[in-house]
Amino acid sequence: MNLQKIMIQTWAFVIKNWIITKRNVFSLFEILFWPVVGFFSVGLLTNFLDLNADMAGFILIGVISMSVIQVCQIDVAYVLLYDLWSKSLKHTFIAPVHPFQFISGSWLIGVIRSFIVFLLLSFLSILTFGFDFLKPGLVPLTLFLFGLFLISGLIGMSVCILVLIFGYKAEVAAWSITSLMALVCGIYYPISILPSPFHEMAKGIPLTYFLEYFRSFYGFEGGKNLLGWGFGQIVVYLVIEAMLFKIVLRRARKTGVLIKLSE
Amino acid sequence: MGIAVRAEGIYKTFRSGWWGRKQKEVLKGIDLQIEEGEVFGILGPNGVGKTTLLSILSTLLFPDQGKIQILGMDSLRDGHRVREKVNISSGNANFLWSLTAKENLHFYGMLYGLNGNHRAKKINDLIKLFSLEEHQDIPFDRLSTGMKQRLSLAKSLLNDPSVLFLDEPTVGLDPSVSITIREQIQVIQKERGMTVLLTTHNMKEAEYLCHRIAFLKGGEILTTGTAESLKRMIRVGDVVKIEFKGTILEDELIRADGVINYGISGNLCEIIVDDGERRLGNLIALLSQGDLQIKKVTLGQTDLEEVFIEFAKNNDSDMGLCD
Numbered sequence A: 001m002n003l004q005k006i007m008i009q010t011w012a013f014v015i016k017n018w019i020i021t022k023r024n025v026f027s028l029f030e031i032l033f034w035p036v037v038g039f040f041s042v043g044l045l046t047n048f049l050d051l052n053a054d055m056a057g058f059i060l061i062g063v064i065s066m067s068v069i070q071v072c073q074i075d076v077a078y079v080l081l082y083d084l085w086s087k088s089l090k091h092t093f094i095a096p097v098h099p100f101q102f103i104s105g106s107w108l109i110g111v112i113r114s115f116i117v118f119l120l121l122s123f124l125s126i127l128t129f130g131f132d133f134l135k136p137g138l139v140p141l142t143l144f145l146f147g148l149f150l151i152s153g154l155i156g157m158s159v160c161i162l163v164l165i166f167g168y169k170a171e172v173a174a175w176s177i178t179s180l181m182a183l184v185c186g187i188y189y190p191i192s193i194l195p196s197p198f199h200e201m202a203k204g205i206p207l208t209y210f211l212e213y214f215r216s217f218y219g220f221e222g223g224k225n226l227l228g229w230g231f232g233q234i235v236v237y238l239v240i241e242a243m244l245f246k247i248v249l250r251r252a253r254k255t256g257v258l259i260k261l262s263e
Numbered sequence B: 001m002g003i004a005v006r007a008e009g010i011y012k013t014f015r016s017g018w019w020g021r022k023q024k025e026v027l028k029g030i031d032l033q034i035e036e037g038e039v040f041g042i043l044g045p046n047g048v049g050k051t052t053l054l055s056i057l058s059t060l061l062f063p064d065q066g067k068i069q070i071l072g073m074d075s076l077r078d079g080h081r082v083r084e085k086v087n088i089s090s091g092n093a094n095f096l097w098s099l100t101a102k103e104n105l106h107f108y109g110m111l112y113g114l115n116g117n118h119r120a121k122k123i124n125d126l127i128k129l130f131s132l133e134e135h136q137d138i139p140f141d142r143l144s145t146g147m148k149q150r151l152s153l154a155k156s157l158l159n160d161p162s163v164l165f166l167d168e169p170t171v172g173l174d175p176s177v178s179i180t181i182r183e184q185i186q187v188i189q190k191e192r193g194m195t196v197l198l199t200t201h202n203m204k205e206a207e208y209l210c211h212r213i214a215f216l217k218g219g220e221i222l223t224t225g226t227a228e229s230l231k232r233m234i235r236v237g238d239v240v241k242i243e244f245k246g247t248i249l250e251d252e253l254i255r256a257d258g259v260i261n262y263g264i265s266g267n268l269c270e271i272i273v274d275d276g277e278r279r280l281g282n283l284i285a286l287l288s289q290g291d292l293q294i295k296k297v298t299l300g301q302t303d304l305e306e307v308f309i310e311f312a313k314n315n316d317s318d319m320g321l322c323d
Helices: A003-023 A027-049 A054-086 A089-093 A099-129 A140-171 A171-185 A195-204 A206-218 A226-255 B048-057 B078-084 B101-111 B116-129 B145-156 B176-194 B202-210 B225-233 B248-257 B275-286 B303-311
Strands: B001-018 B022-035 B039-043 B065-070 B086-090 B163-167 B195-200 B210-218 B220-224 B238-245 B259-265 B270-275 B293-300
Touching: A003 A027, A003 A054, A003 A099, A003 B101, A027 A054, A054 A089, A054 A099, A054 A140, A054 A206, A089 B086, A099 A140, A099 A226, A140 A171, A140 A206, A140 A226, A171 A195, A171 A206, A171 B078, A195 B303, A206 A226, B001 B048, B001 B195, B022 B048, B022 B195, B022 B210, B039 B048, B039 B202, B048 B065, B048 B163, B048 B195, B078 B086, B086 B145, B101 B145, B116 B145, B145 B176, B145 B220, B145 B293, B176 B195, B176 B202, B195 B202, B202 B275, B210 B225, B220 B225, B238 B275, B248 B259, B248 B275, B270 B275
Parallel strands: B039 B195, B039 B210, B086 B163, B163 B195
Antiparallel strands: B001 B022, B001 B065, B210 B220, B238 B270, B238 B293, B259 B270
């Protein structure tokens, strides 16, 4: 294996997403408008409800995490969506690139974009609501963010898998999976309030553990070994999705999806 | 010369609807052998499976059955290695809309692992080769169809492929652009000596570019051969029309080399020969031997279109393989 070649091939997807992002005015909305609007809507609601600082912090952690994941995962999903919309899918798949290269390349640009979102929102949270995201310290914050980025990669991969199965019909997944996860993982509330099947479901999603871990630094109850569960689940899902991706790509080459989506 | 593409018993059926109940059998046992450096054409009307076959050979699609070897590599097991050595250009080209022509070339160049300086030089050369200089900074969706097609060809040469797949490379282009593209394909193929597998429904294009041609119909290859041999095989010869005064020696005419048939009507004789250009001199010499005066000679050559129509008509007849 030629490492330089692998790096160049992976970097191609960073460059592609970056060029399309900088040319597209809507990507500015994705980074600035929606996250900021969402942040202020929820933040001001906490003021109106006169929540104490801890409770407001609980919700702000949720809303910022949600924005970070949404921005990062959409970049991973875009790697195939841009090709789908341009009908150029076959040119990507006739090139000698591995799926891990286009996933990791697009994930990288997603990490950069969502980190910018995180910096912006955490700065605004100190400025407007007096909530300090750095309170837990740099290491816990880094681990928390790394977890969020990996979860975003998993969601983006899921969208790519769905695109290879359902084509255009799967576009909607790019915007809806994160919202569904927010419902189950306790973005705005503890999962203990969820009815039984959803409560169990939440335990099978790594985001639940990362939110509990980070909130534990603000006085909320956290379980034991939350990071272990979070990262452990991520590894398991990564392996499953990698295998699924391979199967689905093989299926796409068998059913002719790659050709149909390029016409 | 080695074999660049070898396909044996390729079958493909597409399934759709609930539980794949609707089935469409597109390829029914295709065998193909293409030598290195050969330009091979797959000719056939729309919807007969040309693109499906090309997609299978280029690793984009798996067949239901069959074996494929590209440059000696098993393309079903070793697709990744095969993809290093092949590339594709399709008619109605589509690339990333918001990237400029040059950016698209850089992106695909990177997918083939070309590094900075090497990639920049190669892309500049290709831009020059396909006269894309003035359009290199224009986003793909604002390029004309002809420019998109040139870009597609430029992209297909980024990795210096040993086997190039061209899927209807001039479809939808106006005639003058089509001619330019064909000339460019021919020049590039000669310079680089690569194997080209081309699908088209344009007979002139196939005749102009291809060393050998296969007729595809109903998912089967009806026959394979050079344009000339195909014309000979179905005995749709060239027509020599001679206006004359005097008497034609009919016994000698029918025995002459290359004469397939003839007909005389008044002072016009129509002779069907296998190869008009080759036989014309002898024919005139033969007919001039008696008291015959030749007033006018016209040669009408058969084009591949007529051959294809004949093949399509005689689908069930016994047509062997011809080299």
